[in-house]
Amino acid sequence: MAGSFGPGPLPDSADVVVIGGGVVGCAIARELSRFDLSVVLIERSPDVATGTSKANSGILHAGFDADPGTWKARLNVRGSRLYAELSEGLGIPRKATGSLVVAKDAAQMETVAELRHRGIDNGVPGLEIWTRDQVIAHEPNISPDMAGALWAPTGAIVCPFLATVGFAENAIRNGVRIVTECTVTGIDMADRQIVGVRTTRGRIATRFVVNAAGLHSGEVARLAGDDSFTIKPRRGEYILFDRSVGQLVNTVLFPTPDKVSKGILVAPTVHGNVFIGPDATEIDDPEDRETTAAGLGGIIAGARRIVPGLPLGTAITEFAGLRAAAGKDFIIGPSPAARGLVHAAGIQSPGLTSAPAIGEVIVEMLQDVGLRLKPKASFVPVNPEKPRFHDLDRESQALLIASDPLFGRVICRCETITEAEIVAAIQSPCGARTVDGVKRRVRAGAGRCQGGFCGPRVTAILARELGIPITAIRKDSIDSWLFLSRATLEAGEASHA
Ligand SMILES: Cc1cc2nc3c(=O)[nH]c(=O)nc-3n(C[C@H](O)[C@H](O)[C@H](O)COP(=O)(O)OP(=O)(O)OC[C@H]3O[C@@H](n4cnc5c(N)ncnc54)[C@H](O)[C@@H]3O)c2cc1C
The missing domain is CATH 3.30.9.10 (D-Amino Acid Oxidase, subunit A, domain 2)
Structure with a gap:
């Protein structure tokens, strides 16, 4: 199955469906992409990293907070090691500050x-x-x-958005389909075994579901008749x-x-x-x-x-x-109510740190409940490097401009982000679809003016690169349109008359 990202179409079936495109769901999808499986990740927003994974402290905790023996303790320490190994290859900015x-x-x-x-x-x-x-x-x-x-x-800091995007992009490169703007509304079961997932974009047949729906993971569990926890x-x-x-x-x-x-x-x-x-x-x-x-x-x-x-x-x-929040520890494990459903739920801090380690244990648990795993010879563990113009010396910047004149057009003045970087952020396999999606990937709009200057230019570049009208561009969430067409406005006025 070829990987993809965007609002559809939803395939008819998949070996595994992951619900939720936060750092946890994306790290799990990447781990699953090592194997010969069809994997679909369903996310209700237009982008990954729009839930808790976009607003946290961005710290890779060393691992001394949690009580020994808990999931938090074990997965934090393993996760912090995994980031040290993986970050560079996946394009995840990380600094070992202690x-x-x-x-x-x-x-x-x-x-x-x-x-x-x-x-x-x-x-x-x-x-x-x-x-x-x-x-x-x-x-x-x-x-x-x-x-x-x-x-x-071993305490460190990381970019939580690019961690999520880095895992997602690598999962897509290895065949995962991420279907956005798609909300899971039901889970079908036959004799307590998962057989399918119902969504706002149709039904997908599957026997294995991972619940990584963050703040909504309790609701997703209840769709399968599992009321064992509340968020x-x-x-x-x-x-x-x-x-x-x-x-x-x-x-x-x-x-x-x-x-x-x-x-x-x-x-x-x-x-x-x-x-x-x-x-x-x-x-x-x-x-x-x-x-x-x-x-x-x-x-x-x-x-x-x-x-x-x-x-x-x-x-x-x-x-x-x-x-x-759902208690002291993460809720990780098979659902007591539905065969084939595995929870990665109630993932509070240190969930960002633990995410790649959560990916590993969830794959083991899926195997325990019957998923067959055959390693994929074609698995590529890294993402291609993306130049960050702001961080380069003058000579390297000049070389980039010579290779592509769009590196010579600075769009975000506060953070020195060029048009070439914005275009690459939109055109990459897990490409930005919204103004904040561009901000999370390349920092255009993340500086002192918070997008006051570059916002309109980023919006125009998005419309051009995606080939859609400017009125179809959203700030972040599914209904956060920046402009309304005259026709929409007139229709609205008529309905209020
Ligand atoms: C204030 C704060 C500070 C933190 N600081 C740190 C820190 O420094 N270090 C650290 O390690 N951790 C930290 N954390 C914890 C960390 O941010 C979280 O553990 C992690 O982001 C959780 O990721 P997630 O993927 O489980 O959830 P989310 O990022 O919320 O992702 C869940 C996704 O599921 C989607 N979804 C929900 N319901 C549905 C549905 N029905 N259909 C389709 N999609 C659905 C949502 O849209 C969302 O995108 C902090 C958390 C907070 C709030």
Whole structure:
């Protein structure tokens, strides 16, 4: 089966259907693409990485937080190793910054020492307790009001969008079909065995389904008569700072955690920004990603306890992400109600870190429930390299412009993103279909002006490259059209008359 990406058509049948195009579903699809199987991934949005995988801290956790023996502990440590091996080949930006858990006093130093022991039990290498002087030498802008810290050299940062796109693109290159704008609405069973999946684009026959539907994974389970878990969204708000203050911190700075969350961090991003956040607020609506005055005030106060001189005037945007909370551990395993259904559900933090390791165990579990696996000789484990004009020296930039004049047209001035990179992002196998899809892949619109200047030009390039009218271009979600045609407007006015 040839790989593809876009809103259809849905094939009549597949060996495996994966529901959800977040980092978890895409990593699972890539792992399945190693084998001689027909694999279809169904995603309700126009793009991958539009759920929790687009709004998180982007940290590859070292693995000392989770209790030994849990899925979280095991898959975090394995996932962090897999990213170190895979990132370069898949085009996933990753930086080995290390991380520090900062203790304010002697009591917190005890907690930090416990974290170190837990980390050792989980197999995390290189954990050290640092003195106050060691921490200040590494992080000159940190509050001197602290006692020491836990240093984890394997902590790292990653681009969560390009992680998802990197797995998805590689899965497509190896034959996976990703069908977007397609919502799973039903699961057909015969004698408690999965036999098909119903969607807004028709039915697909299959005996194996992976539930990687994130915040909606509880609803998907119930479609198969499985009410063994419920997802309760927990929102986390963030503030992102401009790249001009990217030197504020060198590593990921956590406070000493409490029982509910890892606390408010101050951390760099792989693209040279700094962010603060997230908080943790229980909510009911799995779409409620609003930021609030109270939430932002709380994260500023929390972050100032670690770095007092926060440059608040350089904030460029704020956003919120939703954790798919369903208890203490991930829900990974065969459904108790439906044969052939395997859950990768309730994947809260460290789900981004764990994703490639989740892919491995889900494939093992599918085999345990009867899926036959025959390795595919043609599997290609890497994606072709994509030049990043901004990161190159002048000589290399000149060579690129000589090879393609579109590298000489800078579309996004804040991030120095060229038209050639935007065209490549649209034309690649997992190509952008929306304005935010371009932003997530190449950062056009991710800088200081947040797309104020380049947004209209990106929109025009999308329309030209996709061969569709400009009125068909959306910002991100399925109904986020940027323009309305006169005919649509007049029809709307008539219906309101
Ligand atoms: C505030 C916050 C901070 C975090 N920080 C980190 C961190 O630093 N490091 C880390 O390792 N992890 C972190 N995480 C966790 C990590 O982001 C998640 O574990 C991970 O993104 C979950 O990915 P997913 O694929 O399970 O879910 P999602 O990305 O939400 O993907 C699920 C997909 O399923 C689709 N879908 C749902 N229902 C249907 C349906 N019926 N039909 C078709 N498609 C459907 C959705 O549209 C969505 O795209 C953080 C999470 C949050 C919220």
